[in-house]
Amino acid sequence: MTKKILAFIISLLLILAMTVSTFAAERSSGRFVYDDANLLSSYEESNVSNRLEELSRKHNTEIVIVTVDYLGGSSINSFINNFYDVNDLGYGDTRDGVLLVVCMSMREFRILSNGKAADKISLDDIDSISDSITPYLSDGDYEAAFLEFADLCGDQLGFNVLKHLLISAVIGLVIGLIVALILKAQLKSVRRRYTAHEYIRPGSVNVRPMGDFFLYSNVSRTRRQSSSSSGGGGGSRSSGGSRNVGGGRF
Amino acid sequence: MAIQQYKCPCCDGGIEFDTASQKMKCPYCGSEFDVDTLKAYDEALKDQPDDNMSWDSSAGGEWTNGETEGLRVYTCNTCGGEIVGDETTGATECPFCGNPVVMSGQFAGSLRPDLVIPFKLDKKAAMEALKNHYKGKVLLPKVFKDENRIKEIKGIYVPFWLFGTDAKGFVRYRATKIRHWSDSNYNYTETRYYSVLRAGDIGFENVPVDGSTKMDDTLMESIEPYDISAAVDFRTAYLSGFFADKYDVTSEDSIDRANQRIKQSTEQVFASTVIGYSSVVPVSTNISLNNGTAKYALYPVWILNTKWEDKMYTFAMNGQTGKFVGDLPMDKSLFKKYLFGIAGAVGIVALIISYLMWLL
Numbered sequence: 001m002t003k004k005i006l007a008f009i010i011s012l013l014l015i016l017a018m019t020v021s022t023f024a025a026e027r028s029s030g031r032f033v034y035d036d037a038n039l040l041s042s043y044e045e046s047n048v049s050n051r052l053e054e055l056s057r058k059h060n061t062e063i064v065i066v067t068v069d070y071l072g073g074s075s076i077n078s079f080i081n082n083f084y085d086v087n088d089l090g091y092g093d094t095r096d097g098v099l100l101v102v103c104m105s106m107r108e109f110r111i112l113s114n115g116k117a118a119d120k121i122s123l124d125d126i127d128s129i130s131d132s133i134t135p136y137l138s139d140g141d142y143e144a145a146f147l148e149f150a151d152l153c154g155d156q157l158g159f160n161v162l163k164h165l166l167i168s169a170v171i172g173l174v175i176g177l178i179v180a181l182i183l184k185a186q187l188k189s190v191r192r193r194y195t196a197h198e199y200i201r202p203g204s205v206n207v208r209p210m211g212d213f214f215l216y217s218n219v220s221r222t223r224r225q226s227s228s229s230s231g232g233g234g235g236s237r238s239s240g241g242s243r244n245v246g247g248g249r250f
Numbered sequence: 251m252a253i254q255q256y257k258c259p260c261c262d263g264g265i266e267f268d269t270a271s272q273k274m275k276c277p278y279c280g281s282e283f284d285v286d287t288l289k290a291y292d293e294a295l296k297d298q299p300d301d302n303m304s305w306d307s308s309a310g311g312e313w314t315n316g317e318t319e320g321l322r323v324y325t326c327n328t329c330g331g332e333i334v335g336d337e338t339t340g341a342t343e344c345p346f347c348g349n350p351v352v353m354s355g356q357f358a359g360s361l362r363p364d365l366v367i368p369f370k371l372d373k374k375a376a377m378e379a380l381k382n383h384y385k386g387k388v389l390l391p392k393v394f395k396d397e398n399r400i401k402e403i404k405g406i407y408v409p410f411w412l413f414g415t416d417a418k419g420f421v422r423y424r425a426t427k428i429r430h431w432s433d434s435n436y437n438y439t440e441t442r443y444y445s446v447l448r449a450g451d452i453g454f455e456n457v458p459v460d461g462s463t464k465m466d467d468t469l470m471e472s473i474e475p476y477d478i479s480a481a482v483d484f485r486t487a488y489l490s491g492f493f494a495d496k497y498d499v500t501s502e503d504s505i506d507r508a509n510q511r512i513k514q515s516t517e518q519v520f521a522s523t524v525i526g527y528s529s530v531v532p533v534s535t536n537i538s539l540n541n542g543t544a545k546y547a548l549y550p551v552w553i554l555n556t557k558w559e560d561k562m563y564t565f566a567m568n569g570q571t572g573k574f575v576g577d578l579p580m581d582k583s584l585f586k587k588y589l590f591g592i593a594g595a596v597g598i599v600a601l602i603i604s605y606l607m608w609l610l
Contacts, residue, residue, distance in 0.1 A: 120608075164601055167600070167604070168598070168600035169593075171600045172595070172597025172598075173593045173597075175592060175593070175596045176588070176589045176590065176591075176592040176594075176596065179588065179592050180589040183388045183585075183588060184389055186386070186387050187389060187577060187580055188577050189574075189575040189576060190469055190472045190575050191468070191471075191472055192468050192471055193474060195511055195514045196457045196514075196515045197518075198474070198475045199455060199457045200452060200515065201414075201453035204451065204452055204453030205450070205451075205453075206450050206451045207448055207449075207450035207452075207519070207520050207523045208448070208449050209447070209523070210447035210448060212444055212445075213446075213447075214442065214443075214444055215443040217440055217441065218440070218441045218443070219438060219439070219440045219441075220438075220441075221436040221438045221439070222436065223435065223436055224434070224436060224437055
């Protein structure tokens with residue numbers, strides 16, 4: 001009897017799981033490449049699209065690439081933000097996704113990471129991805145640039161085992177060393193006495209101030225970090241919900 | 251040199267100082283006597299002048315025998331056996347019959363100690379303290395605890411020089427006051443430097459410095475402080491049953507150590523009157539010492555020497571307060587085990603936590 005109930009519950013959970021994943025796929029239009037600037041041949045486009053789809057599914061993060069010729073007056077920053085919001089990109093409640101916009105007339109590109117993807121791909125990560133794909137874009141090797149972009153996003157979105165392992169090992173060693181040294185110090189009890197405080201005759205202490213003289217003063221200053229960085233190739237954060245935007249020229 | 255053996259007035263056995271009752275007790279017939287009762291033995295010493303040590307006069311008495319170094323041989327009054335000591339041995343045990351002997355001549359005349367703090371704690375207490383010292387020491391090699399020859403703990407009266415002085419100090423300090431403020435572009439830090447002078451008097455008494463080259467100075471400092479109020483006038487009878495040495499470091503040679511400590515204390519006590527500053531550092535100190543006195547005292551110490559893996563370990567217990575000190579060896583492999591074991595455990599926990607945080 002209990003076995004039947006267990007089998008029923010398990011199958012119910014499986015159905016639920018499948019609906020969730022299909023649900024996620026249906027939410028987006030299913031397109032990963034919007035090549036309005038026609039930088040890619042149909043073969044290259046399907047190649048890039050497949051890679052993006054594979055990585056999007058694997059990391060549950062919608063990775064989309066948009067290329068345009070003209071932006072019609074708006075700045076590329078506002079374009080990328082609008083595109084992401086208007087098209088409701090990103091999976092889940094936190095709208096996790098990464099968007100790459102390439103504008104040929106301005107020869108500029110922007111990368112946007114949103115939601116949980118913004119935690120995993122920081123401004124520094126966007127800068128380093130930008131540095132990696134800029135040579136490909138400059139050379140006109142767009143398929144290579146986009147595939148490289150996709151792979152780099154995948155690396156950042158995945159659990160970076162090596163980095164975390166290294167940090168955990170360092171923390172472990174530091175704490176281990178502290179504890180071991182404390183235990184070692186337990187063994188030592190022979191110490192010199194540097195003072196004779198216990199031997200001061202009570203009531204014999206009489207200290208007179210003989211003057212506090214001011215000598216000179218010294219003022220130093222450090223520049224404050226400004227919280228906003230200039231636009232153009234810089235990055236910005238939007239208020240409410242994490243989002244990172246960065247990029248550059250090619 | 252004459253040796254003295256204290257005989258029980260009742261049964262003529264060798265009588266010893268008993269820590270529990272603070273009197274002379276005969277281990278054979280159990281009779282107890284006040285230390286003063288055995289004053290008669292000290293009558294012989296009275297003929298020679300007592301001198302309190304002061305810094306100006308030098309004793310010179312220790313070379314009256316004409317022998318400057320080497321072994322001294324005594325004959326035990328009880329069994330006739332030969333007792334071998336060196337030039338500082340003041341009290342010991344006959345190695346043949348076990349009776350206590352006191353070389354009272356070592357403490358005659360100008361070498362007579364001014365004070366003695368009698369042993370308050372007996373051998374059993376010392377052995378207990380040693381066992382307690384081992385407790386809770388995680389990295390102590392297990393074998394060390396077992397191999398110790400606990401019974402070889404010896405009660406020794408260690409010679410000390412006690413210095414007292416009225417110090418007049420004049421200390422100059424460099425002090426700073428620090429202020430922080432900011433505006434929209436910069437963080438500012440203003441440091442104002444002051445020269446602060448303090449002068450005053452401070453009195454010290456009974457600052458102890460170990461007067462024996464055989465006892466490690468740092469070890470002796472570690473078992474401080476002694477409660478001087480329990481000190482009594484010296485009677486050789488107190489030494490019976492224990493070991494004792496007379497000093498072989500003169501007061502002149504010991505004064506430097508006392509001066510260092512006095513100077514540090516003065517600087518710190520004066521610095522505590524400098525208030526309202528972010529930092530206070532002494533720059534120059536002038537101290538003059540007046541009315542200096544040096545007293546010669548015997549302080550009680552329980553000592554155990556042990557050898558382990560070719561290294562000498564010495565343990566000492568304050569025979570009055572019971573404070574126990576002594577560096578212990580470390581089990582190297584256990585140290586490594588703890589280091590890497592904890593490192594591994596914490597590392598794994600940190601990895602799991604970082605993975606969970608990444609998932610969220």
